Amino acid sequence: MPQRTVLYDRHVDAGAKIVDFAGWEMPIHYGSQVQEHHQVRRSAGVFDVSHMVVVDVKGKDSQAFLQYLLANDVAKLKERGKALYSVMLNPEGGIVDDLIVYYLDDEYYRLVVNAGTRDKDLAWLEKQKTPYAVELSVRDDLSILAVQGPQAMGIVQSLLSESDKKVIANLGVFFGADVGGLFIARTGYTGEAGYEIMIPSERVVDFWDQLLANDVTPVGLGARDTLRLEAGMNLYGSDMDDSTSPLTSGLNWTIAWEPANRDFIGRASIEAARGSGIKQTFVGLVLLDKGVLRGHQKIYCAAGEGEITSGTFSPTLGKSIALARVPHGIGSQCEVEIRGKRLAAEVVKPVFVRNGKSMLNA
Amino acid sequence: MSNLPAELKYTKSHEWIKSNDDGTVTVGITDNAQELLGDLVFVELPEEGTVLAAGDQCAVVESVKAASDVYAPISGEITEVNASLEDEPEQVNTDAFGVGWLFRMKPEQPEQIAALMDAAGYSDTLEA
Numbered sequence: 001m002p003q004r005t006v007l008y009d010r011h012v013d014a015g016a017k018i019v020d021f022a023g024w025e026m027p028i029h030y031g032s033q034v035q036e037h038h039q040v041r042r043s044a045g046v047f048d049v050s051h052m053v054v055v056d057v058k059g060k061d062s063q064a065f066l067q068y069l070l071a072n073d074v075a076k077l078k079e080r081g082k083a084l085y086s087v088m089l090n091p092e093g094g095i096v097d098d099l100i101v102y103y104l105d106d107e108y109y110r111l112v113v114n115a116g117t118r119d120k121d122l123a124w125l126e127k128q129k130t131p132y133a134v135e136l137s138v139r140d141d142l143s144i145l146a147v148q149g150p151q152a153m154g155i156v157q158s159l160l161s162e163s164d165k166k167v168i169a170n171l172g173v174f175f176g177a178d179v180g181g182l183f184i185a186r187t188g189y190t191g192e193a194g195y196e197i198m199i200p201s202e203r204v205v206d207f208w209d210q211l212l213a214n215d216v217t218p219v220g221l222g223a224r225d226t227l228r229l230e231a232g233m234n235l236y237g238s239d240m241d242d243s244t245s246p247l248t249s250g251l252n253w254t255i256a257w258e259p260a261n262r263d264f265i266g267r268a269s270i271e272a273a274r275g276s277g278i279k280q281t282f283v284g285l286v287l288l289d290k291g292v293l294r295g296h297q298k299i300y301c302a303a304g305e306g307e308i309t310s311g312t313f314s315p316t317l318g319k320s321i322a323l324a325r326v327p328h329g330i331g332s333q334c335e336v337e338i339r340g341k342r343l344a345a346e347v348v349k350p351v352f353v354r355n356g357k358s359m360l361n362a
Numbered sequence: 363m364s365n366l367p368a369e370l371k372y373t374k375s376h377e378w379i380k381s382n383d384d385g386t387v388t389v390g391i392t393d394n395a396q397e398l399l400g401d402l403v404f405v406e407l408p409e410e411g412t413v414l415a416a417g418d419q420c421a422v423v424e425s426v427k428a429a430s431d432v433y434a435p436i437s438g439e440i441t442e443v444n445a446s447l448e449d450e451p452e453q454v455n456t457d458a459f460g461v462g463w464l465f466r467m468k469p470e471q472p473e474q475i476a477a478l479m480d481a482a483g484y485s486d487t488l489e490a
Contacts, residue, residue, distance in 0.1 A: 033426060034401040034452070222400065226426065290404050292424055313403040313426050320403075339429060 005050035006143050006201045010208055014218045022116035024051040026221055033222035037315045040190055040227055041356045044149035045219035046211050051115035054142050054198060055125065058108050059134035066101060066109055068264055069128055071246060073256035077103035081175045083187060086254055087246050088124070089266025093273060094242045095249065097121050098234065100187055102176050110176075110183075112144075112196075114236050128265070142183075143204035147216060148194030148227075150356070155214050156184070156195050159207075168195075182207075189224065191231025191354055229312050229321060232284065232351030238295055238310040239282075239323050245273060248325055249309075250282035250350050280306070283330065284350035285322040286360060289343045293322035293336060300342065301334035303327040308336065316353050317360070323350050365393070367459055371435070371475055372484035378459060379435045381475060386441055386466050391423060391432060393458040394488055399425040402451040407443040407465055414438060414467075416474055421464055423454060436474040438467035 003024045011018065016027035027048070029036060039045045057066065066074040072086030083102040087095045097117045102110040113121045125136055147156050157165045164179035171177055176185030183198040199207055212218065225235070232250075234240055240249040247255075247270060255270065256262070285308070287293050293311030306326030314321045326334070326347075335342040351359055370378045376395035380388045396402070406422040414420050414434040421432035443465045447453060454462035469475065479487070 029400065032401055032452075032455070034403075222426065290406070292403065292426065292429065 003051070005048055006204055007048045007050065007208055010205060011048065011218070014212075016218070016220065019221075021221055022051065022114075022118075024115060026051065027218070028222045029220040030218050033220060033226070034315045036217060036219040036223040037226050039217040040149045040192055040219055040223065041316055041353075042149070044147060044151040044155055044194075044216045045223070046208070046216045047146040047148070047219050047221075047224055048143070048208075049146050049196070050143040050201075050204070052144055053113045053115060053118045053121065054139035054144070055111045055113065055122070056108065056137040056139055057111060057134055058137065059132070060107055061132035061134050062107050062109050065129055065132040065134045067262055068132075069125070070099075070101065071255045071264055071266065071270075072101075073259075073262060074101055074103060074109065075262075076256065077101075079175070080104065081171075081177050081185075083174045083176060083185060087240075087251055088121075089246070089264070089270070090242060091266055091269065093245050093266045093269030095236070095240045095244055095246060095251075096124055096242060098236050098240070098251075098254075102185065116237055139198075141201060142198045143201045144196060144198050145204065145207065145211070146188060146190075146194065146196045147211060148188045148190040148192045148219075150193065152192070152194035152216070153186075155211065155216055156197070158214065159210050189231075189233055190227040191233070192227075192356065225310075226312050226315055229310060229323065230314050230316055230353035232323070232349075234323070235310055240309075244325075245270060245278075247273060247278050248280040248282055250323070279328055280325055281328050281330070282309075282350060283324055283326055284348040284352060285311075285324050285334070285336065285345040286317075286348055286352070287320040287322075287336065287343060287345050291320060291338050291343055293320045293338070293345070297322075298337045299324055299326055299334050299345075300337070301326065301330045303329040303331070306330070306334070314352060316356070317358055321352050366481035366485055368481050370459070371478035371480060373433065373435045373478060374484075374487055375433050377432060377435045379475060379478065381472075382466070385472075386468055387436065387438070387475065388463050388466050389432075389435060390458060390463040391454065392484070395423075395430070396455045396458045396462070399423060399430060400427045400455075401425055402454050405447040405451045405454065405464070407445075407447065408440045410440050410442060412440045414440070423451075423464075432464060434467070435478060436467070436472075437470040439470070440465055441468050442466040
């Protein structure tokens with residue numbers, strides 16, 4: 001039974017091509033995925049990501065629970081509203097999901113997890129919380145809009161009251177604040193400045209209308225994927241899953257190894273793996289020929305074989321780019337097998353565009 | 363709803379073919395096909411002079427979503443290709459039946475054209 005967000009009719013009104021995404025009927029584009037991508041890099045776009053899952057964690061053991069559950073350390077969050085990006089691991093060191101966690105109060109944290117892993121994640125959280133005095137509250141009463149691009153923050157602020165605007169204008173990167181029932185956070189999945197806003201569903205249609213009336217373009221999931229890949233941001237299910245380690249998924253930076261005595265689920269496994277030497281690494285690729293890099297394509301280099309985890313055409317760069325899991329010692333070039341032919345690709349750091357600018361040399 | 367020009371003939375694999383006054387034919391992909399693919403990012407066209415049999419794979423249209431083969435609707439020789447698609451492949455999306463044409467051919471057996479589907483026949487092959 002496919003689900004629809006509260007904004008479904010608005011998507012159809014805006015000319016959306018609707019597709020199934022994780023059991024939700026969502027807009028893949030509203031006419032041109034490439035144009036929507038450019039709008040986000042050049043001005044402002046809005047994504048309906050209400051299918052994602054907001055889980056509030058409350059209770060006196062909230063911090064202890066999350067310190068055990070997550071590979072990153074919520075004890076780093078000392079200021080109200082501060083957030084961090086983390087993965088949660090299974091005991092084998094594989095990745096259950098990636099998420100953002102906000103510290104709202106000493107006994108109140110908010111998690112935002114992926115739509116496609118909702119059932120698995122909720123069951124996992126229920127199971128892992130058993131020894132802890134915490135309560136979980138799944139906030140299906142909230143819709144989520146991501147407003148991203150160089151003009152995004154200014155436009156959103158212009159829709160707020162003077163006092164709310166003051167609070168939001170002072171928000172640091174990766175901070176969130178509640179203003180009059182809207183939870184506005186300086187986070188995003190595009191590499192541009194912007195907000196992700198959690199709104200009571202009975203107010204989201206009106207907010208959407210206001211954004212569109214202020215020149216914010218509706219953007220579909222197709223452009224969401226090209227934007228995040230250009231920004232070097234992983235996609236759960238493509239770049240990592242239950243069987244992959246954060247150490248070979250470009251997520252080493254999200255693991256808080258210190259303090260050494262903080263146990264978390266999967267710590268022992270990834271520590272052992274780190275100790276015995278990791279044979280694979282996670283890189284970016286740029287295709288030197290015409291064509292499009294796609295997930296699961298095979299990679300060949302002197303050091304062995306690898307695989308593309310996600311690939312696409314980059315509208316901002318005008319070339320095809322990809323994220324890939326490859327052997328250590330791959331060097332600066334490799335070949336990718338595309339439709340039976342081996343084409344040359346350059347190996348780069350897994351980030352291609354930042355603040356609208358190419359990160360690649362010339 | 364894609365419109366289907368009545369003067370064209372169509373294949374099951376979503377090519378259209380137009381008979382030109384000078385005896386050549388122009389070939390492209392239908393509006394329905396471009397809609398399924400999404401924004402095109404590359405078009406690979408055959409070389410002029412290539413000789414093809416009906417049904418031969420002769421071009422590729424590639425979008426972010428997928429790469430799709432294009433087949434020669436009839437037998438013949440490539441006389442011209444739409445070079446502007448190299449820099450602006452999106453013309454296929456915006457005007458699949460017009461400026462988004464892919465290539466022109468000199469038909470080897472012009473009677474093959476009549477055997478192709480008309481607009482109503484092609485329309486029947488499309489899912490609702």
